[in-house]
Every structure is written in C-alpha cells, then in structure tokens.
Amino acid sequence: MNQAVKEPNSYLDAPHGVASWLLTKDHKRIALLYLISITVFFVIGALFAASIRVELLTPEGDLFSADLYNKVFTLHGVVMIFFFLIPSIPATLGNFLVPIMCGAKDLAFPRINLLSWYLYLIGATLTLAAVALGGVDTGWTFYTPYSSMASNTNVTIAALGVFIAGFSSILTGFNFIVTIHRMRAPGLTWFRMPLFLWANYATSLVMILGTPVVAITILLVGAERALGFAIFDPRMGGDPVLFQHLFWFYSHPAVYIMILPGMGVISELVAAVSRKQIFGYSFVAYSSLAIAIIGFLVWGHHMFVSSQSIYAGLVFSIITMIVAVPSAVKTFNWTATLYKGSITWDSPTYWVIGFMGLFLIGGLTGLFLGSMGLDVHLHDTYFVVAHFHYIMVGGGVMAFLGGIHFWWPKMTGRMYPEVAGKISAVLVFVGFNLTFFPQFVLGYLGMPRRYHAYPEEFQILNVLSTSGAAVLGTGYLLILFYLVASLFKPRNAPANPWGATGLEWEIPSPPITLNFETDPIVTEDAYNYAGRARKAGEK
Amino acid sequence: MQSTFPLFPQAASSIASDVDLLYFFILAVSSFFAVLVSALVVYFALRYRRTHADEVGHDIHGSIALELLWTVIPFILAMVMFFWGADLYFRIARPPADAMEIFVVGKQWMWKVQHPEGVREINELHVPVGRPVRITLGSEDVLHDYYIPAFRVKMDAVPGKLTTMWFTATKTGSYHIFCAEYCGTQHSGMVGQVIVMEPNDYEAWLAGGRSTGTAVENGEKLFTQLACITCHKTDSSGRGPILTGVFGSTVDLQDGRQVVADENYLRESIMNPQAKVVRNYQPIMPTFQGTVSEENLLQLIAYIKTLKVAAPATAPAAAAPRGGQ
Numbered sequence: 019m020n021q022a023v024k025e026p027n028s029y030l031d032a033p034h035g036v037a038s039w040l041l042t043k044d045h046k047r048i049a050l051l052y053l054i055s056i057t058v059f060f061v062i063g064a065l066f067a068a069s070i071r072v073e074l075l076t077p078e079g080d081l082f083s084a085d086l087y088n089k090v091f092t093l094h095g096v097v098m099i100f101f102f103l104i105p106s107i108p109a110t111l112g113n114f115l116v117p118i119m120c121g122a123k124d125l126a127f128p129r130i131n132l133l134s135w136y137l138y139l140i141g142a143t144l145t146l147a148a149v150a151l152g153g154v155d156t157g158w159t160f161y162t163p164y165s166s167m168a169s170n171t172n173v174t175i176a177a178l179g180v181f182i183a184g185f186s187s188i189l190t191g192f193n194f195i196v197t198i199h200r201m202r203a204p205g206l207t208w209f210r211m212p213l214f215l216w217a218n219y220a221t222s223l224v225m226i227l228g229t230p231v232v233a234i235t236i237l238l239v240g241a242e243r244a245l246g247f248a249i250f251d252p253r254m255g256g257d258p259v260l261f262q263h264l265f266w267f268y269s270h271p272a273v274y275i276m277i278l279p280g281m282g283v284i285s286e287l288v289a290a291v292s293r294k295q296i297f298g299y300s301f302v303a304y305s306s307l308a309i310a311i312i313g314f315l316v317w318g319h320h321m322f323v324s325s326q327s328i329y330a331g332l333v334f335s336i337i338t339m340i341v342a343v344p345s346a347v348k349t350f351n352w353t354a355t356l357y358k359g360s361i362t363w364d365s366p367t368y369w370v371i372g373f374m375g376l377f378l379i380g381g382l383t384g385l386f387l388g389s390m391g392l393d394v395h396l397h398d399t400y401f402v403v404a405h406f407h408y409i410m411v412g413g414g415v416m417a418f419l420g421g422i423h424f425w426w427p428k429m430t431g432r433m434y435p436e437v438a439g440k441i442s443a444v445l446v447f448v449g450f451n452l453t454f455f456p457q458f459v460l461g462y463l464g465m466p467r468r469y470h471a472y473p474e475e476f477q478i479l480n481v482l483s484t485s486g487a488a489v490l491g492t493g494y495l496l497i498l499f500y501l502v503a504s505l506f507k508p509r510n511a512p513a514n515p516w517g518a519t520g521l522e523w524e525i526p527s528p529p530i531t532l533n534f535e536t537d538p539i540v541t542e543d544a545y546n547y548a549g550r551a552r553k554a555g556e557k
Numbered sequence: 558m559q560s561t562f563p564l565f566p567q568a569a570s571s572i573a574s575d576v577d578l579l580y581f582f583i584l585a586v587s588s589f590f591a592v593l594v595s596a597l598v599v600y601f602a603l604r605y606r607r608t609h610a611d612e613v614g615h616d617i618h619g620s621i622a623l624e625l626l627w628t629v630i631p632f633i634l635a636m637v638m639f640f641w642g643a644d645l646y647f648r649i650a651r652p653p654a655d656a657m658e659i660f661v662v663g664k665q666w667m668w669k670v671q672h673p674e675g676v677r678e679i680n681e682l683h684v685p686v687g688r689p690v691r692i693t694l695g696s697e698d699v700l701h702d703y704y705i706p707a708f709r710v711k712m713d714a715v716p717g718k719l720t721t722m723w724f725t726a727t728k729t730g731s732y733h734i735f736c737a738e739y740c741g742t743q744h745s746g747m748v749g750q751v752i753v754m755e756p757n758d759y760e761a762w763l764a765g766g767r768s769t770g771t772a773v774e775n776g777e778k779l780f781t782q783l784a785c786i787t788c789h790k791t792d793s794s795g796r797g798p799i800l801t802g803v804f805g806s807t808v809d810l811q812d813g814r815q816v817v818a819d820e821n822y823l824r825e826s827i828m829n830p831q832a833k834v835v836r837n838y839q840p841i842m843p844t845f846q847g848t849v850s851e852e853n854l855l856q857l858i859a860y861i862k863t864l865k866v867a868a869p870a871t872a873p874a875a876a877a878p879r880g881g882q
Contacts, residue, residue, distance in 0.1 A: 079745070084744075147777075161700060168665075257717065298623075324715070325718060349594060360605065361605050367602065374598050382591055390642045394646065395710070396703060398711070436795070462566060466736070472745065475561055475563055517610070
C-alpha cells in the first residue's frame with residue numbers, strides 16, 4: 019500500500035453530481051449502480067430468509083399466519099433469484115470487468131447498458147409494489163393452476179416485474195456477446211481471454227436464449243389470470259404441466275446464469291492466488307460452453323413426479339448426469355492449478371477455498387436428485403432446498419463475494435482490513451454449512467418444502483439450521499460494514515495489490531473513465547505468471 | 558412412532574430399502590470425491606504456500622491424460638447412477654397387476670380416500686401390510702403431491718388428469734402422509750397418516766367402516782343418474798360408443814388416430830368429450846365438467862372398467878398409466 023495512487027481523473031471523480039451518475043454511460047458506474055441496487059435487494063431477501071428461519075424454530079406455525087408465511091418464502095425466492103442472483107455477478111463484476119478485460123473503453127452499447135439498469139429498477143419496483151399491496155403467495159416458481167386461477171394475491175404485478183427485469187438480463191447478455199466478439203484488443207485471441215470472459219460469454223448465451231421463454235410463460239399466466247385465456251387451467255382444457263415445461267426450460271438454465279459467472283470469478287481467483295496458469299485452460303473454457311448448451315436440455319429433471327412421461331424422464335435424467343461432468347472437470351482443474359503454485363493466504367484465498375468446499379457439496383448432491391428413483395423420494399423436500407442453496411449461495415454468493423473482495427480495490431480504490439475479510443469468509447462458510455447441511459438430513463427424513471408448520475421430530479435439525487443462519491447473517495453484516503466503512507477512508511489501493519496478471523491490473527485503481535490511456539495490445543496468454551517471471555529473470 | 562430426533566427415516570415399504578441402497582451408493586461416491594478434492598485443495602494451499610513476495614507458481618499448463626481421466630471417471634460413475642436410478646424409477650412407476658386399487662383425491666386442503674369396498678376416509682389411509690396397493694390420484698383444484706416418506710414414494714395429483722403410484726407396505730404402524738407440492742394457504746396442514754394393519758385387522762376395519770356402496774356400485778348408479786345409459790347402450794343402437802370391453806382396448810378415432818382407452822382417456826372423454834371422438838360417432842356428447850366431481854369420476858371409471866365382454870367383472874386391470882404424455 020506504499021505506492022497509493024490518487025488518481026484525480028478516475029471514473030469515480032469526474033464528472034460530479036447525481037445526474038452524472040443516473041445518466042452515466044460508463045460501464046463502471048453502471049456496475050456500481052447495479053451493485054448498490056442488488057445489495058439493497060439482497061438485504062430485503064435476507065430479511066425474508068431470516069423471518070423464515072425464525073418461524074421454523076418451532077414446529078407450530080406461531081410467528082406468522084400461514085398466508086403470511088407463504089408470502090414471505092415466495093418473496094424471498096422472487097427477490098433473491100430475479101433481483102439478486104441473476105444480475106449479481108454479470109451486472110456488477112461483469113459490467114465492470116468485461117470491457118476492461120477486453121481492452122475496450124466501454125461495452126459495445128453503453129446506452130443499452132444504462133437502459134438495462136433502468137429496466138431492472140422498474141421490474142424491481144413493481145415487485146416491491148406487489149409486496150406493498152399485500153404480497154404474492156405462489157412461490158417463486160409461479161406454478162399453475164394455483165398462480166393462474168387459485169391465488170388471490172398480486173401475482174400479475176409481481177409477474178410483470180419479473181417479466182420486465184428479464185429484458186434487463188437479455189440486454190446485458192446481448193451487450194456482452196457483442197463486446198466480446200467485436201471489441202477485443204489486438205492480440206487478444208479467444209484462447210488468450212481470461213476465463214471470466216468465457217464464463218460471461220456462456221452466461222450471455224443462456225440469458226439471450228432462455229429469458230424470452232420465461233417472459234412469454236409469465237405473460238401467459240398473466241393472460242390467463244386477467245383475460246381468461248385457457249392455457250394452463252384444466253377446467254378450460256389447458257394443461258398445468260405445460261407451464262412446468264416452459265418455466266423450467268428457462269429456470270433450469272437460469273441456475274447456470276447464477277453459477278457460470280461465479281465459476282469465471284473462481285478461475286480468475288485461483289490463478290491469481292496461486293500465481294499460475296489455470297490448469298487445462300481450454301478445458302475450463304469449453305466446459306463453460308458445454309454447461310450452457312447442455313443445460314438447456316435437462317429441464318424435465320424437475321418433473322420426475324409431475325406425470326411427465328417416464329420415457330421423457332429417462333432422457334432428462336441421462337442428460338442431467340452428463341451436465342455434471344463439465345462441472346467436475348472445472349473443479350479438478352482448479353484443484354490441479356493449486357499444485358506447485360505460489361499460494362498466498364490473503365482474504366481472496368479464503369473465499370476460493372470456501373467456494374470449492376460448498377460448490378463440491380452442491381454439485382455432488384445434484385447427482386442424488388438427477389438419479390430418478392432417488393428423486394421420487396427427495397423431490398420437493400428440504401434436500402432440494404439444501405442442494406440449490408449450496409449451488410446458488412454456497413457457489414454463487416461465495417464466488418460473488420470472493421470477486422468483490424478481489425476487485426474491490428480496483429473498483430473503489432480502497433483496501434479493506436484483511437483480517438476482517440478473512441473472518442467474514444470463515445463466518446460465512448461455517449454459518450452456511452450449519453444452516454444448510456442439516457437440511458439434507460431433513461430432506462431425506464421427508465420434510466417437505468414450503469411448510470409453515472411441521473412434525474415435532476424435525477425440530478432439532480430446524481433449530482440447528484436457524485442458529486446457522488444467525489452466524490451466516492453476522493458474516494454478511496460484517497462484510498457490509500467494513501466494505502462501506504472503507505469508502506470513507508482515503509484511497510489507498512495500488513494498481514495491482516495482488517500482483518496478478520490481467521489488463522485490469524495494469525491500469526490505476528480506480529481506473530480512468532476511458533479505462534486505458536493508450537489502447538492496449540495483448541502479446542501473451544492469460545495468467546502468464548511463469549512467462550513474465552522468466553522474462554524478468556532474463557533482464 | 559418416530560423418535561424425537563431421528564436422522565434417518567423409517568423404511569416401511571418393499572421399495573424403501575432399494576431406494577436407501579442407491580442413496581448410500583451415491584453418498585459413498587460423493588463423500589469420496591468431496592473429501593479427496595477438499596483435502597487436496599487444503600494440502601496444496603498449505604504445501605505450496607507463497608514464501609516470498611515475488612514468487613510465482615510453476616510453469617504447468619495442463620495434461621491431456623489427466624483431463625481424460627477426470628472426464629471419463631465421473632462420466633462412468635454418473636452413468637452408473639443414471640441406470641441404477643432409472644431401473645429403480647421404473648419399478649416405482651409400474652404397479653404390479655394384482656395390486657388393490659384405492660382412489661385418493663386431493664383438494665385444498667385435504668386428502669379424500671375411497672376404498673374399493675366403499676369405505677371412505679379423510680387424510681388417513683388404512684392399508685393392509687404385505688399387499689401391493691395402487692393409488693389412483695386425482696385433484697379437484699390445484700396441484701398437490703401425495704408423499705409417504707416411510708415408503709419413499711410420492712406422486713403429483715394433477716388437476717385434469719389421473720396419476721398413479723403404488724407401494725407394498727412391509728411394517729405395521731402409522732407413517733406420515735405429506736402434501737409435497739405447494740398448494741396454497743394450508744399446504745403444511747394437508748397432512749395425514751397412513752395406517753398399515755395386519756390383513757385381518759384391515760378387513761375388520763373395513764367391515765366397521767361406514768360404507769356408502771362400493772365404488773363400482775356408486776359408479777353404476779351415477780351411470781344411470783347422469784343418463785350416460787341413454788346413449789351408451791349395450792348394443793349398437795346407442796348414439797354413443799358401446800362401453801362394454803372398452804377399458805384397455807384400442808379405440809379408433811375420427812381423425813384417424815388410435816388411442817388406448819386407459820383411465821386418463823375415460824376421464825378426458827367424460828370431461829372434454831370433443832377432444833377424442835370415436836370414429837363413426839357424432840361429437841354430440843355434452844361435457845360433464847362441473848357436474849361430476851373427481852370422486853364421482855373415479856367411481857364412473859371404476860364401473861366402466863367392470864364392463865367386460867363375457868368375463869368376470871373382477872378381472873384386474875393390467876395396464877396402469879403413470880399420467881399421460
């Protein structure tokens with residue numbers, strides 16, 4: 019921190035004023051706007067989560083009424099998935115880093131980038147309006163015919179919010195794809211790209227191809243509710259299972275929207291903390307594409323007991339098993355990268371190791387659910403709840419926070435206290451496991467999801483889970499506290515605090531508005547630590 | 558009954574131990590890889606700890622042999638899990654031909670049960686031990702899911718169609734029934750008990766129950782009350798197809814298709830008669846949507862199933878669909 023740079027022309031300083039932020043076309047500022055918005059929604063979603071855990075301390079439904087509980091878990095899901103997890107890494111770290119890693123001055127369409135943030139805000143506000151008007155109780159999955167004919171809550175408004183937010187996701191994906199195709203610096207060939215770019219590229223494909231389907235599906239639910247269109251309601255000749263096909267056609271790939279960028283972050287972090295080329299770079303790169311493509315063909319594994327044809331189930335099960343392989347390949351490659359690395363124990367390392375542990379459990383428990391005969395028992399139990407939280411929070415949020423800790427100096431020009439960064443990683447890891455590991459046991463015991471009250475014999479495991487949530491919440495609060503506090507201190511971050519490779523570390527922290535003083539030319543592979551050291555040694 | 562702090566569910570059906578075996582297999586494989594990878598990560602992170610500020614890692618880029626190894630091994634293991642799981646699933650999905658049939662209808666927020674002998678119950682389900690039981694499942698409103706953890710089986714109750722599940726209980730006692738598919742306000746109150754009894758006790762229980770006529774008898778009454786009988790006659794003079802022997806047969810439709818007349822076909826033909834019109838008949842049948850409840854529907858189907866061509870009316874149905882396509 020001795021070479022702290024005060025960069026007066028940084029993107030944070032000029033121009034000034036509220037309008038300069040709200041009308042900015044700078045991808046870095048838009049990234050920060052997104053970061054603030056998704057943090058607000060994360061806090062809202064976390065408050066709902068805390069309410070759920072407190073309610074489940076006792077077997078009786080005594081804190082909330084059944085209706086209120088149903089609304090609380092619905093909003094927890096809707097807010098966390100559509101307004102936190104899906105935009106989390108792409109819209110913040112992706113927005114900030116994709117142009118810089120490409121060596122570009124901005125994304126291909128800066129105005130569309132700003133538009134995407136406003137669409138996100140409109141969607142999010144509509145959903146909050148649905149909360150203010152009395153909430154929604156369909157679950158984040160909006161299953162028909164409950165959502166279309168039975169529920170008398172604000173389904174239409176909430177669904178409209180999700181529909182509009184979907185366009186923000188499509189526009190972000192579109193922007194990334196064009197930028198990565200067209201705006202890479204001279205010399206930055208596809209196979210020299212940082213793996214974070216590969217991951218965001220794969221994610222963008224899913225966003226563009228998947229999101230329109232859920233948008234149409236949600237629109238159909240709205241049309242059935244408001245106009246009496248007969249699509250899903252069996253009383254009018256509709257098919258409720260059709261909804262599940264359409265919904266999961268997007269929502270399963272959406273899981274990859276939530277985890278692929280996290281995998282990209284982890285690839286960057288593993289390389290940087292071990293100062294080593296990623297083991298099997300091209301396998302890690304291609305595995306992102308494989309996951310994105312194969313991920314479109316597995317949706318029916320959510321429907322093994324839905325009355326879907328058993329033969330269709332076979333196809334979905336085998337493809338589900340196949341999609342596990344590229345994730346395994348990534349994990350093995352990250353592990354192998356650490357072999358004979360030069361491994362630091364700075365705070366990003368703690369997040370990487372935490373991610374590896376949780377993602378392993380999340381991925382492996384997917385095998386239980388993909389195996390049809392076992393899924394019959396596990397479907398719609400807490401086993402599923404635990405599994406997807408391990409993937410989306412254990413994987414996705416750990417990677418997001420790891421990325422935030424890694425790039426915070428670049429984004430804000432400030433370092434945070436290292437010790438706090440490590441303590442929070444440990445708290446989150448321990449709290450997370452304590453919260454969600456007991457839920458695997460609960461699931462195999464047979465406790466169904468979305469239960470407001472439950473049989474007494476499940477209480478001890480639920481109390482464990484709630485106590486874990488308290489530790490987890492403390493970890494999150496600590497992070498929020500020291501990161502915000504760091505903003506009130508003078509800028510002290512050097513351009514490259516971790517000694518990492520990558521274009522983003524060759525420009526000041528924080529960067530200037532146009533990112534680069536002179537357009538960069540790339541002459542080496544990503545993560546060329548050994549090559550650079552050799553060159554330095556020759557000098 | 559359950560202990561106060563169980564960590565593993567009771568196993569009380571013929572399939573339960575098979576499901577548990579697959580569970581332990583995947584658990585063993587998963588634990589092995591979780592421990593292996595975690596141990597390697599922690600070991601490498603400590604063993605190759607950075608010793609001075611400018612140090613970098615070794616110049617290692619990858620290994621095709623290793624990539625193949627850790628692609629092929631997980632693939633093979635995943636395929637084992639697939640085939641094992643698929644085989645198990647087919648056994649769970651296909652009821653044996655000699656299973657006794659019980660009708661269960663889910664509605665917000667209760668389970669209504671009809672035994673073939675006419676005894677009805679709500680939320681509870683009495684079954685004999687050691688005998689295969691086939692549940693024909695319907696829903697009167699939204700999606701529900703009939704879930705018996707101790708038997709390791711569940712199946713969605715889907716409005717607009719009939720679905721099937723089966724089990725053979727192996728231990729007497731009472732076990733939880735949960736609704737596993739979210740269905741609104743009292744979803745977590747849509748629970749009950751399955752009570753597994755010795756066959757003699759079950760017979761005694763049935764005899765003590767208030768029977769309002771068997772399902773077939775009730776179905777026959779409905780068949781007359783709803784005037785089905787005026788068109789569906791036993792000879793070719795009726796305006797509707799002859800229903801004798803229709804169940805399980807292949808029916809030629811007006812549009813040239815052929816369908817097997819299973820429970821879902823009969824259900825659809827009552828609720829939405831224009832969907833599949835039999836060849837050489839006019840699409841004149843009115844819908845019974847809203848007139849016939851799911852329970853009545855099951856009774857009607859039970860009756861139609863007994864209309865056999867010169868064969869004993871008790872012959873069991875061989876084919877049982879697990880929902881439509």
